[in-house]
Amino acid sequence: MGQATHAGTAPIGVFDSGIGGLSVLAALRARLPRERFVYYADTAHAPYGERGDAFVAARTREVAGLLVREHGVKALVVACNTATAAAIHLLREAWPTLPIVGVEPALKPALALSRTGHVAVLATRGTLASGKFGQLAERLTGGAGTAQQVRPVACDGLADAIEQDDLPRVRELCARYLQLAGPLGSGPGQADVVVLGCTHYPFVLPVLRGLAPAEVRFVETGEPVARQTERLLGDAGRLASEGHGGDPLLLASGPLRKLHRMVEHLATMTGAT
Secondary structure (H helix, E strand, O other): OHHHOOOOOOOEEEEEOOOOOHHHHHHHHHHOOOOOEEEEEOHHHOOOOOOOHHHHHHHHHHHHHHHHHHHOOOEEEEOOHHHHHHHHHHHHHHOOOOOEEEOOOOHHHHHHHOOOOOEEEEEOHHHHHOHHHHHHHHHHHOOOOHHHHEEEEEOOOHHHHHHOOOHHHHHHHHHHHHHHHOOEOOOOOOEOEEEEOOOOHHHHHHHHHHHOOOOOEEEOOHHHHHHHHHHHHHHOOOOOOOOOOOOOEEEEOOOHHHHHHHHHHHHHHHOOO
């Protein structure tokens, strides 16, 4: 199917273990309104953040293959920090001519924004344990200062609570992990920027903001990913030239009704306080 589809009109594939990648999809649709999108949620195997690299890599390759073979995607956005860390190099080896964009914790913009020189990173255990994250932190902080400048917090259970639309649990976990990320604020030794290192976490940004000092800023990855996707498609001559992409095609490995329910509840989740 992919071979027969014109490059300009072929869809862009977006993939995550669950609903987290919808935050990235929203940024993509805002920046690329002419494009069509196929969103795949691997809900039968979510969340990825507390699974091993081998499992995540196998699932990522299987889903990517499905999007390429059955939907002829002209680009692939891996809208999952854990999958990016575990498998994006494997995808680029398997499909060397396909533009592939991953996500990673936004440490570079966070450090640029910080006035105290201290930033906290909320992410899954899998992302923080990855060599990719360690190399990124070391490169940006020079290695020796990593422990002082970057405070990683493994947010076990938070992505799953968001998937389950469990607001009491979300509030409890957000409070716990922000406390571990502290001290937060604009004073010496305080973290004044918090990186949302999982694509699920922007959905509960109002909760996080309500628990943090007003001067603390939060950084997410949707907009940078959208810009990079636009750049790669432009370089490859694959941008849609006309029309409107319309609603994305939603796919899931688990019950599709769960994904639609999560989309419907998205407004509730983002409006939580």
